Amino acid sequence: MSGSALKSTLNLKSPDYPKNTRRIVDFLTEIKNEEERIRQGGGPKAIEAQHAKGRLTARERIAKLIEPTTSLFELGIYAAYEMYEEWGGAPAAGAVTGLGRVCGRLFMIIANDATVKAGAFFPMTAKKVIRAQNIAIENRIPTIYLVDSAGVFLPLQEDVFPDTDDFGRVFRNNAVMSAMGIPQITAIMGMCVAGGAYLPVMCDHILMTEGSGLFxxxxxxxxxxIGQKSSAEDLGGAKMHAQISGTVDFREKDDESCLERIRALVDKMGAPDATPFSHATPRDPRYAGEEIYGIFSAEAAKQYDMREIIARIVDASEFEEYRAEYGETLLCGYARIGGWAAGIVANQKKNVQTLAPGSDEKRIEFGGVIYTESAEKAARFILDCNQNRIPLVFLHDVNGFMVGKDAE
Structure with a gap:
């Protein structure tokens, strides 16, 4: 797919450009610092307690699991942000989810963070895990669960189960993924109790470390x-499940050996199905991505041309614009990003002049507003992308739909 190369008219010497850039860079620094705080989970003392048990934290486990030269593409780090403060908070909803490469293959990785309330499931934890599963289902991505959870957070248990995107949906998704032939691997690396104990046994491979519990x-x-005295090992330890119940496929001595076993299993998996999406050799945009920072003004009402953003995202800055002269407050078109074909739907943030319906007179349409013609164009474009198996990218900076007699 090739298209017309977008030509930038961005004035890098404008007095507003460095001011806008500094504002965005400062904002990104704030975000980075906040995300680093969230990544600390339950804090230094909780991390020390996890290490004292001879266990790694969720993030340490993931770092050892994925390719050494890569990093996790984390999803949902702001889940449960500033929620559950009366219970001490739940950074990242007490779970780490994201996409990572294991032995060269892409996996969805879902890991309980035992430094946050012993990895207990809050209502938002369930929603976060389900969101990760849904992404895996839609894209047929194999999934690895690193389980270390005390089960449902009991003070909020009445809010964990009732909805279609709550805790029970996790197990339904396990079954759906199994029926679709999407591989699922579970490693029990700590406690796995109560409702959480259902997930591992619905997966294809179950690994368990010494000192862990599944009951x-x-x-x-x-x-x-029932008045019966028993130890955690007798009820559901790694040895019991490996030798008596037969639930566990592999019993491992510690986290490191367990993660190494997962990598060995992945290494022997068959090749994934070929992608249905179009791919070509990636090409860099003609303009530096960092220049985007200088486009956004602190004044929300200030106009800018969304094509300047697109030119700094898509391969070779090439964009095949769809219905370029119609519904101009929404830009639609075909491009490639990282070599992959993509359909782009983006709000145009500058005012445009267009012909009024049924008239030769020009009218002004406001940037960031969706008009009837814009909506109709986008709907048809999205339909065409679906028909042709082209993934969609939405660039949002929108005030909403136009109002008034004509719009209604």
Whole structure:
């Protein structure tokens, strides 16, 4: 796919350009610092407690699992942001989810963060895990679960189960992925109790480290319920599940050996199905991506040309614009990003002059506003992309739909 190369008219010497750039850079620094705080999970003391058990944290496990020269493309780091403060908060909803490469193959990785309330499931934890599963289902991405969870956070258990995007959906997704032939690997690397114990046994491979537990009810609850005394190992330890119940496929001595076993299993997996999407050799945009920072003004009402953004994102800055003279407050068109074909739907943020319906007179249409013609164009373009298996990228900077008699 090739298109017309966009020509930039961005004035890098404008007095507003360095001011806009500094503002965005400062904002990105704030975001980076906040995300680093979130990545600390339950904090230094909780991390030390995890290490004292001979276990790695969720993020340390992921770092050792994926390719050494790569990093996790993390999803949902702001899940549960500033929520559950009365319970001490739940940074990243007590779970780490993202895309990572293991033995060269892309995986969705879902890991409980045991430094946050022992990895317990808050309502937002369930939604975050389900979101990751849905992405894996839609894109047929194999999934690895690194389980270290105390189960449902009991003070909020009434909010964990009731909806279609709540805790029970996790297990439904396990079944759907299995039926679709999407590989699922679970490593039990700590506690896996109560409702959380269902997930591992619905996966294709189950690994378990020494000192971990897999059971519906722990020793204290069993004794309270039926008066039976038992140890965690007797109820659901790694040795019991490896030798007696036969639930566990591989028993490992520690986190490191468990992660190495996962890599060995992945290395022997068959090749994934060929992608249905068009791909070509990637090409860099003609303009530096960092120049985007200088485009955005602190004044929200200030206009800019969205084509300047697109020119700094797409391969070779080439953009095949769809219905360029119609519905101009929405830009639609075909491009490539990293070699992959993409359909782009973007709000135009500068005012445009266009013919009024049924008239030869020109009218002004405001940037960032969706008019009837814009919406109709976008709907047809999205339909065409779906028909031709072209993924979509949406660039949003929108005030909403136009109002008034004509719009209605």
């Amino acid at each position: 519906l009810a722990g020793p204290a609850l069993v004794q309270a319920a």
